[in-house]
Amino acid sequence: MSEECGEVKLIDEQGLRTDGRKPDEIRKTIMKVGVLKNADGSSYLEQGRNKILVAVYGPEELHPKHLALPDKALLQCRYHMLTFSTDERRSPAPSRRDIELSKVIKSALEPAILLEKFPMTTIRVLVEVIQSDGGTRCAGITAASIALANAGIPMRDLVVACAAGKVDGQYIVDLNADEDKLGEADLVVAIMPQRKLVTLIQMDGSLTLDEFKKVFELAKKGCYELYNIQRKALLEHYEKVAKEVSQDDISK
Numbered sequence: 001m002s003e004e005c006g007e008v009k010l011i012d013e014q015g016l017r018t019d020g021r022k023p024d025e026i027r028k029t030i031m032k033v034g035v036l037k038n039a040d041g042s043s044y045l046e047q048g049r050n051k052i053l054v055a056v057y058g059p060e061e062l063h064p065k066h067l068a069l070p071d072k073a074l075l076q077c078r079y080h081m082l083t084f085s086t087d088e089r090r091s092p093a094p095s096r097r098d099i100e101l102s103k104v105i106k107s108a109l110e111p112a113i114l115l116e117k118f119p120m121t122t123i124r125v126l127v128e129v130i131q132s133d134g135g136t137r138c139a140g141i142t143a144a145s146i147a148l149a150n151a152g153i154p155m156r157d158l159v160v161a162c163a164a165g166k167v168d169g170q171y172i173v174d175l176n177a178d179e180d181k182l183g184e185a186d187l188v189v190a191i192m193p194q195r196k197l198v199t200l201i202q203m204d205g206s207l208t209l210d211e212f213k214k215v216f217e218l219a220k221k222g223c224y225e226l227y228n229i230q231r232k233a234l235l236e237h238y239e240k241v242a243k244e245v246s247q248d249d250i251s252k
Contacts, residue, residue, distance in 0.1 A: 010179055011168045018178055019048065026162070026174040026222050031143070031233035033150040034241075041151025043233075045143035048176055049133035052140055054147040058123035067122075072115035074122045077106040079140055081129040101137050102127075108141045108161060108190040108200040114154040123153060134177035135163050141190050141200070146230050150237070157192035158230055159199055162222030164189070164215045166207065171214055173222040187212070189219040193227045 011017055021027065027048030036042035041056035062068045079101040083090050105127060113123070125148065127140040138161035145159040164173045165186035172179065175186050185205025191198050207215060 008182055009168060010182060011170055011172075015170075017167075017172065017176075019176060021174075023170050023172040024218065024221070026225055027176070029226060029229050031146060031229050033146050033233050033237045039147075039151075041147045041149070041153070043143045043147040043150060045139055047135065047139045047142075047174075049131060050129075050136055050139045051131040052136065052143050053128045053130060054140070054143045055126045055128075056124065056144070056147045056151040056153070057126075058151070059118035059121035059153075060124075062120070062122040068120045071119055073113075073118040073120075075106055075110055075113060075115060075125070076122055077102050077109065077125045077127070077144070079105055079127045079129070079137070081132060081136070085129045085132045101140070104137055104200065104202070105140050105144060109144060109148070109159055111197070111199045112145070112155050112157050112159045112192055113148065114156065117154055123148075132177070134175055134180040137161070138163050138188060138190070142226055142230065146234055149234055157194045157197075158227065159190055159192055160223045160227045160230060161188065161190035161200065162219050162226055163187060164219035164222060166205070166211065166215065171211075171218055173218045185211075185215070187215045187219055189216060189223060191220065191223050193224055 030046040032044045034042060035044045036055050039055035039057060043054045045052045059073050062074055067074060079098055081090055083092050125144050127144055129136050141159055141161040148155060163175050163186050165175050165183050167179050167183035180186055185207050188202040190200035
């Protein structure tokens with residue numbers, strides 16, 4: 001991060017960002033599923049310096065019962081940042097931001113899940129941010145989607161999320177913490193990639209209509225790159241499971 005005339009520069013003269021990426025390049029991303037033995041479904045995601053763990057439970061009986069819905073399952077999402085996830089120690093109690101992002105993640109995932117298959121039950125999605133470096137709501141949505149798939153929850157499509165924005169007059173994808181805080185605008189987009197449907201749009205800052213279209217397309221491009229990583233993580237996991245089952249059958 002350089003400073004010129006008292007202004008912080010997030011993109012250098014070579015067109016590279018503070019972490020060495022090009023404007024249209026997403027952070028290095030690793031996804032794994034089935035990482036928690038005691039959850040019905042789980043996933044782990046590293047996206048740059050972000051580290052996120054997701055557990056899914058259900059469908060299961062809802063308590064208290066009066067909250068149950070007669071025609072579909074109740075989706076419950078909790079987004080939580082651990083006390084050591086940021087540079088400054090956080091309170092272990094849920095913050096207003098945690099509560100807000102819990103609702104955001106729920107609204108992004110809900111259209112993709114066949115909740116009507118499980119009336120009078122609940123599906124719980126727990127998103128734990130172990131380390132944060134910007135874009136955790138997007139990473140949480142992306143990780144939660146493959147955890148739901150790992151739990152065997154029937155879905156219309158996976159959901160994947162990515163942000164894009166405007167920094168130093170340039171359009172960039174997958175903003176890190178510095179770009180999120182100091183940039184001119186950022187746009188969060190979540191989509192169902194196979195159905196080509198948008199499940200979430202949020203924007204901070206100001207963009208013209210033409211700028212919005214360019215940033216939206218950049219975010220969508222990032223979503224499809226992350227979708228390929230989602231698919232690869234699920235495929236690798238179930239190929240491993242199939243191999244283990246096959247070996248067990250042979251040994252018997």
